[in-house]
Amino acid sequence: MSYGLLTPDVPLGPFEGSVVTLWSTQARDAKLHSKSSCPYVRSARVAERLVQLDASALGQLCTQCASYGSWARPGTGLAVFVSAVTGMGLLYELDRCCDADEDSFDDVELDEAASLLLPASANSKENAQTDVEEDEDDRWEEVQEARQVRESVVAEYFDAMVSLHRVHRVLALFPWMRSWAEPRVQRKLDRLQVLRTQAGRLIAPDALALAAAVSGMKEPDLPVDDPAFAVLGARSEVTDSLKSLWRQWHSAVEDSWDHPCEQDYLAYRLTRGMSSRRKGRDQALERAQALLEAWAEEAAGSVTAGCGERVLSVGLGGGLVASGRSTSALDRLSQWERGVLASYTASVDWAGAEPVISLRVPEPIAARLLSQASPLVYKSRAEEKPPAGDKASALEAGPGLGPGVFDDTPVHDRQLVRQEHLRALRDTAGGAEQLYAVLGVNAGVEVVTLGALEQRCAAGWQGVILAAASDLPDALIDSALQPYAGDPAENDDVWVRPVYDPEEDAFGRSLSAAEGERVVVRLCRERWDTRQALKSLALARSLPDLRDLEAVAEDEQGYLLRPFAAAVWNGLLAMEQLDLEPFASEGDEYWADGSGLPLGVLASVQAYTTDAFGRFHGRAHSPGCAHRRPYAGVDRQDEKVTIEELLRAKAFDPCSKCGGYAVRRLSDAQVAYYRAAHRLHHLIQISASGSGTIDAERYLSRLDELSSLDAETERGWFPRPGQARQWRQVTNRLRDKLRARACR
Numbered sequence: 001m002s003y004g005l006l007t008p009d010v011p012l013g014p015f016e017g018s019v020v021t022l023w024s025t026q027a028r029d030a031k032l033h034s035k036s037s038c039p040y041v042r043s044a045r046v047a048e049r050l051v052q053l054d055a056s057a058l059g060q061l062c063t064q065c066a067s068y069g070s071w072a073r074p075g076t077g078l079a080v081f082v083s084a085v086t087g088m089g090l091l092y093e094l095d096r097c098c099d100a101d102e103d104s105f106d107d108v109e110l111d112e113a114a115s116l117l118l119p120a121s122a123n124s125k126e127n128a129q130t131d132v133e134e135d136e137d138d139r140w141e142e143v144q145e146a147r148q149v150r151e152s153v154v155a156e157y158f159d160a161m162v163s164l165h166r167v168h169r170v171l172a173l174f175p176w177m178r179s180w181a182e183p184r185v186q187r188k189l190d191r192l193q194v195l196r197t198q199a200g201r202l203i204a205p206d207a208l209a210l211a212a213a214v215s216g217m218k219e220p221d222l223p224v225d226d227p228a229f230a231v232l233g234a235r236s237e238v239t240d241s242l243k244s245l246w247r248q249w250h251s252a253v254e255d256s257w258d259h260p261c262e263q264d265y266l267a268y269r270l271t272r273g274m275s276s277r278r279k280g281r282d283q284a285l286e287r288a289q290a291l292l293e294a295w296a297e298e299a300a301g302s303v304t305a306g307c308g309e310r311v312l313s314v315g316l317g318g319g320l321v322a323s324g325r326s327t328s329a330l331d332r333l334s335q336w337e338r339g340v341l342a343s344y345t346a347s348v349d350w351a352g353a354e355p356v357i358s359l360r361v362p363e364p365i366a367a368r369l370l371s372q373a374s375p376l377v378y379k380s381r382a383e384e385k386p387p388a389g390d391k392a393s394a395l396e397a398g399p400g401l402g403p404g405v406f407d408d409t410p411v412h413d414r415q416l417v418r419q420e421h422l423r424a425l426r427d428t429a430g431g432a433e434q435l436y437a438v439l440g441v442n443a444g445v446e447v448v449t450l451g452a453l454e455q456r457c458a459a460g461w462q463g464v465i466l467a468a469a470s471d472l473p474d475a476l477i478d479s480a481l482q483p484y485a486g487d488p489a490e491n492d493d494v495w496v497r498p499v500y501d502p503e504e505d506a507f508g509r510s511l512s513a514a515e516g517e518r519v520v521v522r523l524c525r526e527r528w529d530t531r532q533a534l535k536s537l538a539l540a541r542s543l544p545d546l547r548d549l550e551a552v553a554e555d556e557q558g559y560l561l562r563p564f565a566a567a568v569w570n571g572l573l574a575m576e577q578l579d580l581e582p583f584a585s586e587g588d589e590y591w592a593d594g595s596g597l598p599l600g601v602l603a604s605v606q607a608y609t610t611d612a613f614g615r616f617h618g619r620a621h622s623p624g625c626a627h628r629r630p631y632a633g634v635d636r637q638d639e640k641v642t643i644e645e646l647l648r649a650k651a652f653d654p655c656s657k658c659g660g661y662a663v664r665r666l667s668d669a670q671v672a673y674y675r676a677a678h679r680l681h682h683l684i685q686i687s688a689s690g691s692g693t694i695d696a697e698r699y700l701s702r703l704d705e706l707s708s709l710d711a712e713t714e715r716g717w718f719p720r721p722g723q724a725r726q727w728r729q730v731t732n733r734l735r736d737k738l739r740a741r742a743c744r
Contacts, residue, residue, distance in 0.1 A: 004067050004068075004085065004086035004087040004088060004089050004090070004091040004092045005063060005066050005067050005086070005091065006058055006061065006066040006067070006082070006085065006086050006091070007058065007059075007066070008055035008056070008058045008059040009055070009180075010058065010085065010091070010177075010180075011176055011177055011180050012053060012054070012055075012058075013174060013176035013177070013400075013402065014176075014402035014403055015053060015077070015078050015081055015402065015403065016053060016054055017052055017053060017054065018052070018053045018078055018403070019050050019051070019052055019053070020050075020051055020053055020071050020072060020078070021048060021049070021050060021051075021071070022034065022048075022049050022051045022057075022061075022071055023035060023036045023038070023041070023046045023047065023048055023049065024046060024047060024049055024060075025041065025042070025043040025045065025046055025047075026043070026045060026047065027043075030060075031060055031061065031062040032049070032051060032057065032060045032061050032062065032065070033046070033061075033062055033064075033065050033069075034061075034065040034069030034070055034071035035065075035069075035070075035071075036048075038062060038064060038065060039064065040062040040063070040064050040065075053078075066086070067086055067087060068086065068087050069082070069086070070082075070083075073408070074429070074470065075406055075407060075425070075429075075468050075470055075471055076403075076406050076407060076408035077401055077402055077403050077404070077405050077406050077408055078403070078408060079428065080173075080401060080406070080424050080425055080428045081174060081401070083427075083428035084170050084173065084174075084424060084427070084428055085170065085174075089166075089170065090166075090167060090170040090171070090177070090181075093163045093166045093167050093170075094167060094181060094184045094185070094188075095184070096160075096163045096188075097156070097159060097160035097163045097164070097188055097191055097192070098184065098187040098188055098191055099187070099191060100191075100194075103152075104156070105149055105152070105153065105198070109149060110149070110153075110198055110201055110202065112146070113145075113146035113149040113150060113202055114146075114201050114202055116139070116142055116143050116146040117143070117146050117147065117150060117202060117204070117258075118202075118204050149202070150199075150202040150203065150257070153195065153198045153199050153202060154199045154202075154203075154338055154339065154342050156195055157192070157195035157196060157198070157199045157342055158330050158331075158338060158341075158342075160188065160191055160192045160195055161192060161316075161330060161348075162328050162330055162331070163188065164185075164188050164189070164192060164350070164355075165316055165328065165355055167181070167185060167188065168185075168350050168355060171185075172400070172420065173400055173401040173420060173421075173424050174400050174401060175400040176400070189350075192348075196342065196345060199342035199343070200342060200343050203257050203339045203342060203343050204257070204259065205343055205344075205362075206259075206303070207256070207257055207258055207259045207260075208257070208336065208339055208340055208343060208344075208365060209303045209362050209364050209365055210253070210259065210260055210296070210299050210300060210303060211253055211254050211255070211256055211257075211260075211336050212254075212303075212336075212362075212364040212365045212367070212368040213299040213300075213302045213303050213364050214250060214253045214254050214260065214295075214299045215250075215254035215368055215372075216302075216364075216367070216368065217250065217295070217298070217299060219243070219246055220246070220295065220298070222239065222242040222243065222246065223242070223287075223291070224238045224239045224242060226287060228280070228283045228284050228286070228287035229241070229242070229284055229287065229288075230280065231271075231274070231278065231279070231280035231281060231283075231284050232270070232284065241270055242270075242291075244269075245266060245267070245269065245270050245288065245291075245292075246295075248266050248269065249263055249266050249292055249295065252266065253296075253299075254336065255334050255335050255336045256335065256336065257335065257336070257339045260292075260295075260296035260299065261293070261296060263292065264289055264292055264293075266292065267285055267288035267289045267291075267292055268285065270284065270285070270288045271284055271285055271288075302364065303362070303364055307362055307363045307364065308362075308363050309360055309361065309362055309363065309366075310360075310361060310362075310363060310366040310380060311346075311358065311359070311360050311380070311381045312358070312359045312361060312366055312369060312370070312378045312379065312380055312381065313356050313357065313358055313359070313378070313379050313381045314356070314357050314359070314369075314376045314377065314378045314379070315354045315355070315356050315357075315376075315377065316328070316329065316330070316354060316355045316356075316357070316376070329375035329376055330375075332375045333374070333375060333376070334374075337369075337374060337376075340359070340361065340365055340369070341357065341359070344359045344360060344361045344365070345357055345358070345359060346358045346359060346360045358381075359378075366380070401420075401421050401424060402415075405417055405421050405465070406421075406425070406465055406468070407465065407466075407467050407468060407471040411464075411466060414464040414465065414466075415464065416462055416463065416464060417438075417453075417457065417463065417464060417465050418457060419454060419457040419458050422450065422453060422454045422457060423454070425450070426450060426454075426553075432450075432561075433449060433450050433451060433551070433553055433561035433562060433563045434449070434450060434468055434469050434470060434532075434536065434563055434564065435447055435448070435449060435450075435468070435469045435536050435539045435540060435549075435563050435564065436448055436449070436450060436453055436465055436466075436467070436468050436469070436539075437465075437466040437467050437468075437539060437542075438453060438463050438464065438465050438466060439463050439464050439466055440456075440461060440462065440463035441462045441463055443463075445466070447539045447540065447542050447543050447548075448548070449549065449551070449552065449553070449563040450553065450563070451551065451552040451553030451561065451563075452548070452552055453465075454553070455552060469532065469535040469536045469538075469539050469564070470532055470535065472535045472538060472539070474531065476535070476538055477531060477534040477535060477538065480517040480518070480520075480521060480534055481521065481530070481531070481534070483518075493522075494519060494522045494523060495510075495519070496509070496510050496515070498510075502675055502678035502679045502681075502682055503679065503682075507675050507678065508666070508671045508674045508675045508678075509671065510574065510576065511574045511576065511578070511663065511665060511666045511671060511674070512665060512666055512667075512668070512671045513541070513571075513665045513666065513667060513668075514668075515574075515665070516537070516570065516571035516572065516574070516665045517534065517537065517571060519567070519570045519571060520533050520534060520537055520567050520568060520570060520571040521534070523565075523567035523570060524565060524567050527565075527567075528565035528567060529565070532564070532565075533564060533565045533567055533568050533571075534571075536563065536564035536565070536568050537564075537568050537571040537572065540564070540568065540572055541572065545640055546572060546573070546606070546608065546634050546640075546664065547608075547634050547635060547636055547638060547640060549563060549633065549634070550634070550635040550636055551563065551635075562633075566632050566633070569623065569624075569632040569633045569634075570624075570632070571665070572664065572665065573608065573623060573624070573634075573662040573663065573664060573665065574662060574663050574664075574665050574666075575622060575623070575624040575658070575662045576659065576662070576663075577654075577659040577660070577661060577662075577663070578602070578605070578643060578663060578674070579678065580643070580647055581593065581594055581595075581681065582594070582595045582597045582677045582678055582680070582681035583595075583596070583597050583598070583599050583602070583647060583677065584596070584647070593685060595680070595681045595684045595685075595730070596730075597677050597680065597681065597726075597727070597730060598718065598720075598723040598726045598727060599643065599644050599647070600673050600677075600717045600718045600719070600720075600723050600727075601669055601670050601673050601716065601717050601718070601719060602643055602666075602670055602673060602674060602677075603642060603643060603644040603719075603720075604642055604643075604644070604719075605642065605643045605663055605664060605666065605670060606640055606641075606642060606643075606663065606664040607640075607641050607642070607643055607646050607661040607662070607663050607664075608622070608623055608634045608638050608639070608640055608661060608662055608663075608664075609621065609622060609638065609639055609641070609646075609652075609654075609660055609661035609662075610628060610637070610638060610639065611639065611652075611653070612639045612641045612645070612646060612649055612652055612661070613639075613649050613651050613652065614649075614651030614652060614653050615651075619653045619654060619655045619656075619660065620652060620653060620654050620655060620660040620661065621655045621658055621660065622655070622658040622659060622660060622661050622662040623638065623662050624658065624662060625655055625657060625658035626657075626658075627655060627657065627658070643663070646661065669716040669717065672713075672717075673716075673717045676706055676717075679702065679706060680703075680706050680730065680731065680734070683699055683702060683703055683706075683734060683738075684730075684734055686699060687699075687734055687737040687738055688737075696738050696739070699738055700735065700738050700739070703731060703734060703735055703738065706731060707727075707728065707731035707732075707735070709724075709727075
């Protein structure tokens, strides 16, 4: 079997003619390779070539690159197509589960296995007793081999169904391949029908119905006062032993393909560790076996011969990856549920991306399927669908996934993105999560995570993808990487030293967006992809609320997928607090020496905290506080407030370790005003000192610098009317004070 070898006969559809970058040697008939380091390259000299994709180009690909090559640009429709078709994708699945192999069983072997397995599930109790009376030591190995045959056939049946599911998932995305794949799809359908028949021959329907009835049984009244069980000990010990026997029997029967009488061996566990010569042991054992038979008869009494049937439908879902890198919902079913699907499947409708199985089951089985917790969701239906869905012709044409859904065409050629497109993108990217700039019909341009975009599409959102973070041009981040073009300096620390003097140029720089870029580069060094982190930072900065970056998608283990490296949060947030003393009113409870300066452009700066207004028990923490959780970043459990709101929040009770909040990094204008406000506040404090001489001329020169603002700076610092006038009033009063001090 070839592992997804992309041959010239594979139809490329709308991807034919796409220009891709490949590598080859200088020979006339040289093979094409996806990368210069391909192990099949036999020359030290290879050249980069731009190749137009067609059947001829596919014929020139080396076998390694034709099967597993990553020669399409990641994140494009062509990359999704290549990943979904090659490797262990569509081409691999089309050759699987088509015919019987050397491990398959013939009719003779199946008949022998059925003769050993089904008598124990016969309708009469006498047949079951006959089996018990036979020499179990001689037949045990034969029965075990028969059970292995049954398990192997059922496993092959479900493997064939999963394989066919994957095939239809891919063909739903690339409809131009359907007519080409139809003959092999029909072979898979025929093989699936054979396996379904074989599995049904080895599983007794009455055993499945009895198991369903047992699952609904409540714990019966246990004969704890029966003298036969006195050998087990005190009354409490008898009670515990009988309850344990009930739980073991109930659990074994409800998830089994065998008749309940096959679980009679559990009676021996009641006397485990007891000598065979112990007086009363045989009586206890005999009574326990009679108890198990009574429970089985009670279950059988609820499954009458005339019980009705019900038609159920169940969708296999769309969460199955197309290239075999993950398990499906079918792999997580209980043994009993797998037996029901193998025995009672009436038809499968393969049309569309989500196949639907129709089941005609007895009422007890239907009741259990509809009420139990299962990876599949069963629904009752009035009547059964016709079995036409099993035909290969059920592959209906659809729009599919071609160029223009992702970042591989001009924006004006983009197509509306659908949920199956995003699912295919995640499947082929190995579940990776990142940020996307999208344009919605109603919401306009936004930046969202892939998981959030999947949720929106499922809810009916309509829009196009403009670009992913990885698609942004490198020129956008070159300025941030330029200082690190060579070897990094050994003394280049991640965190800069604190600066407290507002006259220093570095004052407030640790809060700036430029400092955030530097921190991201330093934190990513030798740990994460620095370019991808900076591109994610560039997109994330456009979000009005950073809580929208909350992780919503999960991997196979249930862990949340983060849309970028953790270091990006340090580029978005400054994990420190603003010194708000210059903006507090004089005599304020927290800042006694406040100068009452206008917040200006700093008023709208965002702060993220767990509790801004003292509404919850405990102190407020910042997103980076170790007291809160082990990962950085914000989510919907955090509160977003402005610095203006936080300044007025008298009930705000910050953590002594983290300061209680983190601020969104400041723009250049915000840093400039923050520094100017602190410089002015420093001059006000100097002028208010009661004694000593000061260099009035030097301070007046600084004051003139702070009061002489050009129109552009004034508009940038003071967005609200009256704030610039308030600034000038403060500087004028201060000038009078400094001149008065100079005249002393």
